[in-house]
Amino acid sequence: MRFFKxxxxxxxxxxxxxxxxxTFWHAYQPKPLxxxxxxxxxxxxxxxxxxxxxxxxxxxxxDLIEKGQLVFTIFSPEIDAKLAQAVAGKDAADALAKxxxxxxxxxxxxAAREQxxxxxxxxxxxxxxxxxxxxxxxxxxxxxxxxxxxxxQFQAARxxxxxxxxxxxxxxxxxxxxxxxxxxxxxxxxxxxxxxAEVYAAETRxxxxxxxxxxxxxxxxxxLAPQGFPVVTILDMNDAWVVFHVREDxxxxxxxxxxxxxxxxxxxxxxxxxxxSHVAVMGDFATWRATNSDKGFDMxxxxxxxxxxxxxxxxxxxxxxxxxx
Numbered sequence: 105m106r107f108f109k110x111x112x113x114x115x116x117x118x119x120x121x122x123x124x125x126x127t128f129w130h131a132y133q134p135k136p137l138x139x140x141x142x143x144x145x146x147x148x149x150x151x152x153x154x155x156x157x158x159x160x161x162x163x164x165x166x167d168l169i170e171k172g173q174l175v176f177t178i179f180s181p182e183i184d185a186k187l188a189q190a191v192a193g194k195d196a197a198d199a200l201a202k203x204x205x206x207x208x209x210x211x212x213x214x215a216a217r218e219q220x221x222x223x224x225x226x227x228x229x230x231x232x233x234x235x236x237x238x239x240x241x242x243x244x245x246x247x248x249x250x251x252x253x254x255x256x257q258f259q260a261a262r263x264x265x266x267x268x269x270x271x272x273x274x275x276x277x278x279x280x281x282x283x284x285x286x287x288x289x290x291x292x293x294x295x296x297x298x299x300x301a302e303v304y305a306a307e308t309r310x311x312x313x314x315x316x317x318x319x320x321x322x323x324x325x326x327x328l329a330p331q332g333f334p335v336v337t338i339l340d341m342n343d344a345w346v347v348f349h350v351r352e353d354x355x356x357x358x359x360x361x362x363x364x365x366x367x368x369x370x371x372x373x374x375x376x377x378x379x380x381s382h383v384a385v386m387g388d389f390a391t392w393r394a395t396n397s398d399k400g401f402d403m404x405x406x407x408x409x410x411x412x413x414x415x416x417x418x419x420x421x422x423x424x425x426x427x428x429x
Contacts, residue, residue, distance in 0.1 A: 138426065138427070138428050138429075139348045139349075139350065139426070139427040139428075139429070140348075140424060140425070140426055140427075141346045141347050141348035141349075141366075141408075141424070141425045141427070142346070142347060142422055142423065142424055142425060143344055143345070143346055143368075143419060143420065143421055143422060143423040143425060144344065144345055144346070144347055144421055145339045145340060145341050145343060145344040145345075145421040146316075146339070146340045146343035146344070147319070147337060147338070147339055147340075148312075148313070148314045148316065148337070148338050148339075148340065149334030149336075149337050150175050150176075150310060150312055150313075150334065150335060150336040150337070150338065151310075151329075151332050151333055151334045151335055152178055152307055152308075152310050152329055152331070152332070152333075152335070153304075153307045153331065153332070154178065154180060154183065154304055154307050154308070154331060155180075155328070155329060155330050155331040156178035156179060156180035156182075156183075156308065156328070156329060157178065157179045157180070157326065157327070157328055157329070158176060158177075158178060158179075158323050158324065158325050158326060158327050158328075158329050158335065159176070159177040159178055159179040159308075159325065160176060160177050160325055161175070161176040161321060161323070161324060161325060161335070161336070162174055162175060162176060162177075163175055163176075163318045163321065163336060164318065164321065165318050165319065165320065165321055166317065166318060167317070167318045168315075168316070168317050168318075169312050169315060169316065169317075169318060169338065170312070170315045171312060171313060171314055171315045172311050172312065173311060173312050174309060174310070174311055175310050175311060175312050175335075175336050176310050176335055176336065177308055177309050177310065178307075178308040178309075178310070178329060179308070180308055183301070183304050183305050183308060184305070186301045186304070187298070187301040187302065187304075187305050189301075190294070190297040190298040190300070190301040191298055191301075193294045193297060193298075194291070194294035194295055194297070194298045196294070197290045197291040197293070197294035197295075198291050198294070219268045219271070220265065220268040220269045220271070222268070223261070223264045223265040223267070223268035223269075224265040224268070224269070226261045226264070226265070227258070227261035227262045227264065227265040229261075230254075230257050230258040230260075230261035230262070231258050231261075231262070233254055233257070233258070234251075234254040234255050234257070234258040237250055237251050237254040238251055238254070238255075310335070312336075312338065314338065314340060315338075315340065316338035316339050316340040316341070316342075317338060317339050317340075317341065318336060318337070318338050319337050319338060319339045319421075320336065320337040321335070321336055322334060322335055322336070322337070323335045339421055341419060341420070341421070342415075344411075344412070344416075344419055344421065345381065345409050345410060345411045345412075346366065346378055346409070346410045346411075346412075346425045347407060347408070347409055348407070348408045348410070348425075348427065349386065349405050349406070349407060349408070350405065350406050350407075350408050351403050351404075351405055351406075352403045352404050352405070352406060353403050354429065355383070355406050355408075357429055358380050358383065358408045358410075359380065359383070360380050360381070360382070360383055361379065361380060362379070362380045363377060363378065363379045363380075363413065364377070364378055364380075364410070364427060364429075365377055365378075365427075366378055366410075366425045366426060366427045367425070367426045367427075368416070368419070368423055368424070368425050368426075369424060369426065370418075370420070370423045370424070371416070371418055371419070371423075372418075376412055376414075376416055377412070377413045377414065378410035378411065378412055378413065379410060379411060379413055380408060380409070380410045381409050381410060381411045382408070382409040383406055383407070383408050383409075384406065384407050385404060385405075385406050385407075386404065386405045386406060386407050
């Protein structure tokens with residue numbers, strides 16, 4: 105009986121020693137590396153190039169939209185006024201260009217011709233008057249002053265007739281090439297102003313450049329939208345990735361192109377394959393880990409991005425992803 109007790113105590117003691125030995129051995133075994141990251145997705149901000157008041161918003165949070173779908177409209181009477189002003193300026197410039205190319209009307213040419221004939225007739229009369237007075241001056245009937253006055257009036261009438269003739273020829277020939285080119289240039293400039301106003305008017309109807317899911321609607325109908333302010337934000341879950349923070353002593357395990365398995369607790373099929381697509385050092389504000397003094401340096405943290413090899417159904421931005429190495 106005594107022997108049995110001693111044997112039983114020995115077995116209990118041996119079991120305790122074995123358990124303590126295993127516990128110490130297990131405690132000093134290197135623990136597997138467990139990293140926790142999160143899912144991120146490409147985000148797009150839908151905004152307007154012009155400022156104005158939000159007229160209507162056609163989407164809500166959670167809606168799936170396609171590329172080219174109308175998202176919101178802006179009410180801007182200032183744009184309508186600028187467009188009307190630009191169209192009026194274009195009409196005026198086109199009319200001037202047409203007039204320059206067409207030349208003077210027949211009535212204008214005839215009026216210029218009649219003015220030239222009238223001035224020429226007056227010049228002829230002044231010339232005859234001068235010759236009569238000059239003849240009387242030679243006979244000593246009139247003073248030299250009268251002769252000089254008649255000559256001056258004759259010269260002035262001749263110059264006026266010549267000027268009227270030049271005006272008639274100008275009306276007959278039409279505008280110069282330089283004037284036509286200048287008028288056509290102004291017409292093109294006015295057309296550009298109209299095109300610019302039409303572009304701004306088109307910017308009051310904002311369509312999405314990308315497909316995705318609406319994550320935020322920051323402004324509603326009636327609110328003022330500054331130029332370039334993101335009114336609607338969308339996420340493209342087809343362009344999603346996972347972000348981890350890895351110390352540089354384990355960075356070799358996550359080289360670019362490396363594939364690994366990770367689990368996503370939020371999904372039923374949590375085990376998924378990923379491929380490292382980008383590695384970048386984090387900023388100086390990131391936590392540094394002090395190493396043993398014999399290594400002589402402190403380890404930095406790196407940001408590792410990995411993309412799923414196959415599409416993952418139900419993946420959402422912000423989900424936790426766990427990796428064990």
